[in-house]
Amino acid sequence: MAQSKTLIIYFSLSGNTKRAAEQLQRKLGADLYRLEPVQPYPQDYQEIITVGEAEKDHDRHPAIKQDWPDLSQYDEIAVGYPIWWGQPPMIIHSLFEQADFKGKTIMPFATSSSTPLSATLTVMRQLTRTAGATLTLDNLSSGGRC
Ligand SMILES: Cc1cc2nc3c(=O)[nH]c(=O)nc-3n(C[C@H](O)[C@H](O)[C@H](O)COP(=O)(O)O)c2cc1C
Numbered sequence: 001m002a003q004s005k006t007l008i009i010y011f012s013l014s015g016n017t018k019r020a021a022e023q024l025q026r027k028l029g030a031d032l033y034r035l036e037p038v039q040p041y042p043q044d045y046q047e048i049i050t051v052g053e054a055e056k057d058h059d060r061h062p063a064i065k066q067d068w069p070d071l072s073q074y075d076e077i078a079v080g081y082p083i084w085w086g087q088p089p090m091i092i093h094s095l096f097e098q099a100d101f102k103g104k105t106i107m108p109f110a111t112s113s114s115t116p117l118s119a120t121l122t123v124m125r126q127l128t129r130t131a132g133a134t135l136t137l138d139n140l141s142s143g144g145r146c
Helices: 016-028 045-057 090-098 117-130
Strands: 005-010 031-034 074-082 105-111
Touching: 005 016, 016 031, 016 074, 016 105, 045 090, 074 090, 090 117, 105 117
Parallel strands: 005 031, 005 074, 074 105
Antiparallel strands: none
């Protein structure tokens, strides 16, 4: 029987998380899917800040395109995102609400200017638990279940 593959789902605006996801893809031999909002974010940095801040302040989870691969092929899903205001962006909430992650192992990874991945793990644990999945840092930099 073929071994189950890992799927990497990532969100990236300016390309840093995209590059991290591609590195991880090479390391894990995983499949790759870029998460995108239905309504694209603005190009202008200041406008991104305005839109992103409004989403955060109003707990608004943007509509997402839902053309990811059939998740039943994967036991492990790596979820990557840029850290926004010390947290995963609201689009990651949309992902956990719309995708069926029940029974999956979720491996988070993130890029930022300085905030560490660990700052986002309380939210990621909550999202993962609500989705009926398990959060792990195995295969990534830190190691260990959380
Ligand atoms: C709206 C917004 C909020 C951000 N908040 C933080 C933050 O709290 N901490 C941090 O270290 N970097 C923060 N950053 C920087 C991004 O996390 C960083 O540039 C990231 O690598 C961008 O990833 P991307 O190129 O995949 O979009 C923020 C950037 C944006 C646009």
